[in-house]
Amino acid sequence: MPVRLYLSNVGKSFTMHLQGGTTIPVVSGVDFSVDAGECVVLGGPSGAGKSSILKMIYGNYRCDQGQILVTVADEIVNVADAEPRKVLQLRKDVIGYVSQFLRVIPRVPAVEVVAEPLILQGADEGKALAKARDLLTRLNVPERLWGLPPATFSGGEQQRVNIARGFIAHYPLLLLDEPTASLDAANRAVVVELVAEKKQDGVAMVGILHDQDVRDKISDRIVDVTSFRAEAA
Amino acid sequence: MTDFFNDDPLLQVNGVTRYYGDRIGCRNVSFQLWPGEVLAIVGESGSGKTTLLNCLSTRLAPTAGAIEYRMRDGAMRNLYQLGEAERRLLMRTDWGFVHQNAADGLRMTVSAGANVGERLMAVGDRHYGHIRETATDWLGRVEIESDRIDDDPRSFSGGMRQRLQIARNLVTHPRLVFMDEPTGGLDVSVQARLLDLLRRLVADLGLSVIIVTHDLAVARLLSHRIMVMRHGEVIETGLTDQVLDDPREPYTQLLVSSILQV
16 A cells, blocks of 8 residues: 655754743654555554654644654645645645544534535535434434534533544544544444545544553554653753 | 635735834744634733734834735735725725623714624625625624624624624625734633634634633634734744644743643
């Protein structure tokens, strides 16, 4: 299978100016690749830099060193130095991000929150909403909630709305930031199914997953982030 | 959204500088704005945000620098070399300006319908029935009941006035809208409604927006890109979530860490 994502010698540190300019090294020399249809899980204890790596791939954190190469059709884009509008284009069509936290937008009903990414990719609104209802059903979000804005939902309900939103569109590269944290077994099983379907579609995935059972079921390979530990300067 | 990834910028700003006597308003600001892009200018009071916005919108001539705008015919024109008639036409039709204080952007003694209709007449619409119909439609889009069309904005609440000002600006389908603290001074539930409305209209109409705000939550919700200003200069710029989640400059880190968590 073709390589979808390649991180080459990626490094990141934070300089905390409010704490006297302390530099906190996060990772250095990060080097791995992910093929289409493959799910790579980042391993290592909390604080090893797993989330920072995902956020750099999404362009949410800046990348200080190295390259983050994403294959887009017949073009290769380096996220590490891409212009903001290029990154936004990638997020619309190429890179998806599923996190456990929903950023609530006032007054937008759950079903529209879920359908939005697919509509932005140019899908017919009716079809996108139908797919959104289908995903909400699969993730056991009660139908009476679909027309309501998720601001008042429970944490678990918001999380499942967010998972539906993350999986609805077709992104060749999907980042999973602990999507199953605190989900019950039935919903974890749904996420495992959704990931399997994405693999069938040739989607490359990078995940952070603390649930051992989910991890065993979906990971094709584990990349141990502790080997990219940056040393304090 | 269709021309969002068009390669031609709508606005090209080079080295814009404005002095007030020997004090700096803003200094050496350069950036490009693309169609469909929402740019937030953030920073504390006195950082030069509004000076810059006024320079960009031809309300205040810069001391130095150039601002070029892509006219509807596709040609880039230097804004400060436009004739007065051309400049006025641009401001009345192709641009919008949403003031913090709605009274600055509305005519307070004429009806809500006339406030919206006036912009239509500026672009040559003379058919009363059509103007009234369009005005009613726009009042609906900004969630003002149609039975308020003949009331003047003095009888409106602050939030309604602000929504009316937005309708007045958008009715001519401008391509670029400047906003100066559009949610400032409104209470939070009114703010949330206005923000959601703005977010939808901006996306539906594919507007380019330059919005000045000191509220980082507003910037996060509405903007794609952010410029942080301090002492008249742009000190940090980038994707909105990148600047807010991974701020690099000491001042930006201070701003981000000063947000109250609810």
